[in-house]
Amino acid sequence: MESFLASFKTLDPVAAFTLTGVVLLAVVGILIFLLLGRIDQIRDLKQSLQKLSRSFQDLDEQAKLIVKTDLELNKTQEELDRRLNGLNALQKASRLISTTLDQDEIFRRLDQSLVLELGFEKNLILMFDEHKKLRCRVGWGFSKEEILHIISRLEKELSLNAALEEGHSFSSLSSPKQRKEKIIELFGVDHFILAPVLTQTGMIGMVFVGNRSGASSMTEGDEELMSILANQIGQSLENAQLFEQVYRSRQDLESKIQERTKQLAIALEEVKKISKLKSEFISAVSHELRTPLTSIKGYASILMTGKIGEIPPEVKERLEKINKHSDNLVKLINDLLDIARIESGRFEMKFAKHAIASLIENVRDLLTPQMKEKGILFKAQIAAATPEVFVDSSQIERVLINLVGNAIKFTPREGTITIRVQPEKETVVCSVVDTGIGIKEDDIPKLFSEFYRVDNEINQKVKGTGLGLALAKKVIEAHHGKIAVTSKANQGTTFSFSLPINRIEEKT
Amino acid sequence: MPTHIGIGFSQNPNSSLAAREAATKAKIQTQQPTVDCALVFHTIHYHPAEVLESIREILGEAKLIGATTAGVILSESIEMRAVAVLAITSSDLYFGCGGVPEGMSGDIRQAGNLLARRAMMDLGPHPRQGFVCFTDGLLKNSSPIIQGLQEIFGTVFPIGGAGASDDFHFRKTYQYCQDKVMTSDACGLLIGGHGNFVITGRHGLRPLGKPRIADRVDGHIIKTIDGKKPYSLYEEFLGNEAAGLRSKTLSPMAILYPLGILLEEEKEYLVRNAVDILNDGSIVCQGEVPEGAEVHIMMSSKDSLIQAARDCATEIREAFKGKTPQAVVIFESLARYKLLGQAAFKEILMIKEILGNTTPLLGMYSYGEIAPFHSPGPLKKIHLQHQSIVLWAIG
Numbered sequence: 001m002e003s004f005l006a007s008f009k010t011l012d013p014v015a016a017f018t019l020t021g022v023v024l025l026a027v028v029g030i031l032i033f034l035l036l037g038r039i040d041q042i043r044d045l046k047q048s049l050q051k052l053s054r055s056f057q058d059l060d061e062q063a064k065l066i067v068k069t070d071l072e073l074n075k076t077q078e079e080l081d082r083r084l085n086g087l088n089a090l091q092k093a094s095r096l097i098s099t100t101l102d103q104d105e106i107f108r109r110l111d112q113s114l115v116l117e118l119g120f121e122k123n124l125i126l127m128f129d130e131h132k133k134l135r136c137r138v139g140w141g142f143s144k145e146e147i148l149h150i151i152s153r154l155e156k157e158l159s160l161n162a163a164l165e166e167g168h169s170f171s172s173l174s175s176p177k178q179r180k181e182k183i184i185e186l187f188g189v190d191h192f193i194l195a196p197v198l199t200q201t202g203m204i205g206m207v208f209v210g211n212r213s214g215a216s217s218m219t220e221g222d223e224e225l226m227s228i229l230a231n232q233i234g235q236s237l238e239n240a241q242l243f244e245q246v247y248r249s250r251q252d253l254e255s256k257i258q259e260r261t262k263q264l265a266i267a268l269e270e271v272k273k274i275s276k277l278k279s280e281f282i283s284a285v286s287h288e289l290r291t292p293l294t295s296i297k298g299y300a301s302i303l304m305t306g307k308i309g310e311i312p313p314e315v316k317e318r319l320e321k322i323n324k325h326s327d328n329l330v331k332l333i334n335d336l337l338d339i340a341r342i343e344s345g346r347f348e349m350k351f352a353k354h355a356i357a358s359l360i361e362n363v364r365d366l367l368t369p370q371m372k373e374k375g376i377l378f379k380a381q382i383a384a385a386t387p388e389v390f391v392d393s394s395q396i397e398r399v400l401i402n403l404v405g406n407a408i409k410f411t412p413r414e415g416t417i418t419i420r421v422q423p424e425k426e427t428v429v430c431s432v433v434d435t436g437i438g439i440k441e442d443d444i445p446k447l448f449s450e451f452y453r454v455d456n457e458i459n460q461k462v463k464g465t466g467l468g469l470a471l472a473k474k475v476i477e478a479h480h481g482k483i484a485v486t487s488k489a490n491q492g493t494t495f496s497f498s499l500p501i502n503r504i505e506e507k508t
Numbered sequence: 509m510p511t512h513i514g515i516g517f518s519q520n521p522n523s524s525l526a527a528r529e530a531a532t533k534a535k536i537q538t539q540q541p542t543v544d545c546a547l548v549f550h551t552i553h554y555h556p557a558e559v560l561e562s563i564r565e566i567l568g569e570a571k572l573i574g575a576t577t578a579g580v581i582l583s584e585s586i587e588m589r590a591v592a593v594l595a596i597t598s599s600d601l602y603f604g605c606g607g608v609p610e611g612m613s614g615d616i617r618q619a620g621n622l623l624a625r626r627a628m629m630d631l632g633p634h635p636r637q638g639f640v641c642f643t644d645g646l647l648k649n650s651s652p653i654i655q656g657l658q659e660i661f662g663t664v665f666p667i668g669g670a671g672a673s674d675d676f677h678f679r680k681t682y683q684y685c686q687d688k689v690m691t692s693d694a695c696g697l698l699i700g701g702h703g704n705f706v707i708t709g710r711h712g713l714r715p716l717g718k719p720r721i722a723d724r725v726d727g728h729i730i731k732t733i734d735g736k737k738p739y740s741l742y743e744e745f746l747g748n749e750a751a752g753l754r755s756k757t758l759s760p761m762a763i764l765y766p767l768g769i770l771l772e773e774e775k776e777y778l779v780r781n782a783v784d785i786l787n788d789g790s791i792v793c794q795g796e797v798p799e800g801a802e803v804h805i806m807m808s809s810k811d812s813l814i815q816a817a818r819d820c821a822t823e824i825r826e827a828f829k830g831k832t833p834q835a836v837v838i839f840e841s842l843a844r845y846k847l848l849g850q851a852a853f854k855e856i857l858m859i860k861e862i863l864g865n866t867t868p869l870l871g872m873y874s875y876g877e878i879a880p881f882h883s884p885g886p887l888k889k890i891h892l893q894h895q896s897i898v899l900w901a902i903g
Binding site: 077084 | 675677716717718719744745746747749760764765805807849850
């Protein structure tokens, strides 16, 4: 730089001036060039700034759009959440009250659930008593004095009561202004729902829920939910009431049954006593009759032998009648004695395992002459796998003889008598089927009664004691079996009885 | 003897019975004959004096603080009517209680000083681990109380806490300190000794629109934004719905679209609820706003909120280096409960999933949360926050 200045000083003034001018021009030129470049930069920056500003504006507009959409979504979401919460709460409350049939318990459960689940600050459930006076069953957020005041005012609100009676609910959202203001003032809330509790018989009470401030305001969905809940309360209370009625009726019925059972037990005891007396009487009388009868029969037999002296034929004929009637009388007395013994439990059965086929065979052998005489066909149809039965063989033979004997008696000539044997679960069922004249429907229930004889032509001709079927029934019952009869007039009769396969333990 | 923690709760409608049941359950869970310290939360439906008296009968001389809440967060459910007690018995930890029953209507910063000093005095000469406090959530500006606390404890000392709440009516809240039931006051628990004490908080909201500058601010009242009335910002975005902000309480609009203040040095947005609009169009925030700060309208989604809870839980897990915390206390903005709706418990499930299903949890819904601010920088300052979830893990 110093050398440059030294050489510059050596120049003549004109040359120095010219050089200075050139340098200055060059500097100015450079400055102008730089300035022009900077102006371009400023223009670019301005454009960028405008772009940035536009971007910010766009960003803002987009943000506003996002907010608007978000706002709408939030509102929908909020309503949806409220609905869901409400439905959950309703479901819980409904479940709580529908799982009990005790009215007090229903109110006790509602007491907490309305507050805990549905989230209302204040609630009242007022129910009419038997005098149609409102009584508070659930009260949250109110003092006793406030509740009494509300009840006394509500009872005077005839138009409100009438509207509730018609099933209308009221809420701070949907009620007419005047009514809304009245309810708000009465309950001291900002938002409310008042719904009637209805049953089939009409309004039985009302449910009120309310909140004090707008922070937890209500929606139309809440109103709907409360109406549903009020209905649910009505139904649950009605169910509880019905249950109580049914329960009481059942109690009454049970006590009546118990009373009647007691009376019947006493009557049964009386019957048993009388029956025992009857059996004892029959037994005593039979014994007393049998002894002289044996003598009569004995003397008649001796006279008939002619050992005491020749007897004329007329006398012999009379003596034979005495003998025959004595036999009948002995049979009658024996049957009576057996019935009395079985009834009093003094009859000794000799139970053992027997093949029923052999018992039937014995009976066939015994009764074949009578069947032959009438040309009756006898058939025994015994199922292949029939097990042995646990019976007193002589008594069962007696039953079979009686039944087959009756069948012979009432079956016309050339008829058929069939004995069918079929094993069942623990018994063997034996049926005596004939093709006889049958029994009238009216006679069937009386068939097994002692001394009962069906009134028909045959019975009028053939004499009998009327004890055969009664004794058969006693014998079968002594085997823990059952005897039954089915019959159709002129088609035949079937007597069926069951016999045990194994020993049956006596009930204590 | 290590630290034993028990949590009990009750929904009995009777205040005394509910308090007894909750305290008894908590004490039984500690499996210890005595309880050293108790944290009490209950919904506003219960009578505060009866609750306190009954808990005292069960827990004896335990150091006790508590607050009313809009809902109680439990491991298995969220209950909007309950009394809950967290009981601690420990040979490693020491506790000091402090309260400002004189009221917070005067110098709130001074009240913060007083609160810290009283807790320190009650704790004694043990090394301090952290401080948890409850303030009246209805205070328009609780920020000065944090400044007051920090003047005593220092700016990096871990502080967590919440604004006591009611049932969203914004009428009255209660705080407990030992045997005193307070309202419009503050109380705190200073924890000392040796143990893990981690507090972390997040909000999960995102800024919307172009940046704007809060050019004139008076404490917690924003006077102008970009030279215009601040209310016009909400009008631009919400139209007629913006009128809902003039409620003197936390309106649905304030919950959905709070303001976000960009803290330059921490590169993160501090959320401020707009709780009122003054006649001149100024916005009243529930906490201080620095003048000249960049402001945005903020927005969230259920996913972003749950993600914030997930991040908090993850931070706790990392801080505990694989060990399971003995209990986690949650202070969560009631606004988040409203925003999450049906998904509110999903957030709790998420925390359980990360920290372990058996980790005992107890939480409350609050009006304002105090926690170290989540920021990318190394220094996490304590701030009054809104719409956030704060996890305090004890181990």
